[in-house]
Amino acid sequence: MTLQTSLTLRDYIRVERLPTTWCAGCGLGIILNCIVQAVDHRGLEKDEVSMVSGIGCTGRMSGYVDFNTIHTTHGRAPAFATGLKMAQPDMTVLTVMGDGDAMSIGGNHLVHAMRRNIGMVAIVVNNNVYGLTGGQSSPTTPIGGVSTTSKAGSIERPMDLEALARTLRAPFFARATVNHTASLVKLVERAIEVDCFALIEVISNCHILYGRMNGSPDAVDMIAAMDSETRPTNPALERRKRLPLRVTSSGTKIGADIVDSGDAQMEDLAGRGVIWDRTGSDDLSHRYRDWAKRQA
C-alpha cells in the first residue's frame, strides 16, 4: 500500500474507534479498505455516503467509517436502507451484510430490495460461517463443511447468491475475493456509479473459526487459496488471467453477458468480476420521488 493511499484512508475512518473487533488477518479489514478507496475514487463527499450494516462481524463495519452510519438489527439492513434511500434518493447507500445476515435471517429483505431495484451498493461478505457467535454453520457453509453445529460436516445444500440475484433480476451482480483487492475497488466504484441495486458478493476468510475447523487455520493460506482454487469459467477471461473467479453451482459463466460487448470499461470490469451489468434504469427511490413531485 502506498503512503498516499494510507493517508487517504485515514480520512474516512473513525480512528478513535480502532482497533476493530475483528480477528487479526480477517478479510473484513481488507474489504473496508477497498470500500473507502472506491468512495474516494468516486470523489464523493463523506456527507453524501451512508453505510447501513446488519449484525455479525460484518455488521460492525459501519461503526468504523466516517459516513452517515446505521448498525441495524440482524438481517434488516436492506429494509433500513430502503427507507433511508426513499428519504434521500441522491445519497450513496452502502449496505454491508454477512452471509448469514443477508441470506438467512435477512433473506426476505435482500430479495425484495433486489426485486424493487432500490439504489444501493449491497455487499455480501461470504465467509461460509457465523463468526461473531462462534462458528456455527451458515446458509453458505458447503456440504461437508465443519462448523460447531455441523461437526460431522454440513449436509445442507448451500445457497447460491448469484442464482438468487439472477432470478430476482438484480441489475448488477459481481463477485470478488479478499485476494483480489484491486478488482474489488473497481467493482465497488462501478456499483456506486450505476445507482441501482448493485450486488457484490465478496468471498472472505474466517480462518480463526471456519479455517481451524476445516484444515486451513492460517489467514495467508486461506486467502492464497482464493487465487489458486478459483477460476473463471469463461475462456475469454481465462486468457486474460484476471479473474473473478469461482465456478458457481449454477454453472453460470462469469462475465458472460458483457465480455464481448466491445466496451473497454465493461470488458475490464468483466475481467474483474462483474457477472452481469444490466443497469441503466432509475432505481425505485427516484421513481417514487418523481411520481410524488408530479402529483404534488
Added chain:
Amino acid sequence: MSTPSFMHSNQAIAEGAIAAGCRFYAGYPITPSTEIAESLSGRLPEVGGVYIQMEDEIASMAAVIGASLGGLKSATATSGPGFSLMQENLGFAVVGEVPCVIVNVQRVGPSTGLPTKVAQGDVMQARWGTHGDHRIITLYPSSAQEAFDLTVKAFNLAERFRTPVILLSDAVVAGLLEKVDIPDPADLEVVSRARPTVAPEQYRPFDYSSSDIPPLAEFGSGYRFHITGLLHDESGAPTEDSEVVARWWAYMQRKLDDHLDEILDWDEILLDDADTAVVAYGCTARSAEHAVELARERGHRVGLLKLKTIWPFGDAIIDQLADRIDRFVVPELNLGQIRLEVQRVVGGRAKVEGINRADGLQISPEQILDVIAEKALA
C-alpha cells in the same frame, strides 16, 4: 377556522399524519388497519411524500426508521400479528432515539385470533412488547376526531422526545364514521425535531448528560454520526462501560418521566361529585360514557375517567381520584390489563372492579350500568 368532514377513524389517522407533517409511510396490509395504508398511498404523493408497501412488518418498521434518519417524519400502521413483528425494530427506535409513529388497530389475539373482531388486548404489548426495559409513549383515541388529534399529538411527541410513539386503536374505533374538524394548518400545533446548531465536530447525537433531549441531525446534513442498537456513549460509539450505561438508563427514564405534563392526556367527565369512577379508553370509553349518562339519570353519582394517554400510565390522576372515590370500574376488551395498573395506584384505598371480555364483542353501556347499579344497591 377548520374544515369539517365525515370520515372513518382510520382515514382520520391518515389525515392527522399528513397534517402533522408525515412524509413517509411503510407498511404491510393487515385487517383492520389497512384503510390507513390505502389512504396514505394516495395522500402522501399529493404532498410530495413517499408511500411504500414493504415485504413484511419487520421491514416496514426498519424502513420507517431509515426514512426518519433521512429526515422525514415517518409512520407505519398495523394490527396485532404485525405489531408483534415490529417489536424488534421498535426496540431499535427506542435505543437509537429515532422519532416515528406506529399505529396498532387492535383485533382479537393471540396469534391470528379473530381478525375482524374488536379487542384491546395489546395494551401491555404496547408497553412491554420489545425486549429489555424501556419507556414508551402510547396514545389511544375513542372517536374519529380524537383519532385525528391524537395522531398529530403522536407525531409531535415523537419529534419532541426523539422516541417511537404508539397510537393504539381498535376495530370499533376504526370503523366509526364521524365528523372530524380539521384545523387550518396555521391553527395546528406541529412540532418538528430539534436540529443541531453546534459545529459538526462538536455534535453529540446522544448527549444524555444535557438537561433536555439532544437534537437529531438528518443524514446528509453534515453531521455524520453512528447509530446502533448496541448501548452506546454520547457520541454513539458502542460501550460496555457500566458507568456510561447507568447514565444512559437514567436519561432514558427521565426523558419521559420529567415531562409527563406534556405527555399525559385524559378527559374527566362528571367526576366532580362522583363516588364511583369508570376508567376506560378507546371503544370501551364510548360505552362507558353512555353508561355514565344512564346511571346519572338513575341517580348514581358516577363519572368517567377517559384515558387518552395509556403509557406512561397516569399514576397521578388515579392517585388523586383514589382519595375521594369509593369504587373504580374498569371495563376493557381484555382480561384486565389496565385494571391491574389502577389497582396498583389505588393501593387498597378503594374497590377496583373489572368488566372484561375478549370474545370479539363490545362491552355494552347496559353491561357497565348493571355493574354500577348492582354494587351501589348492595
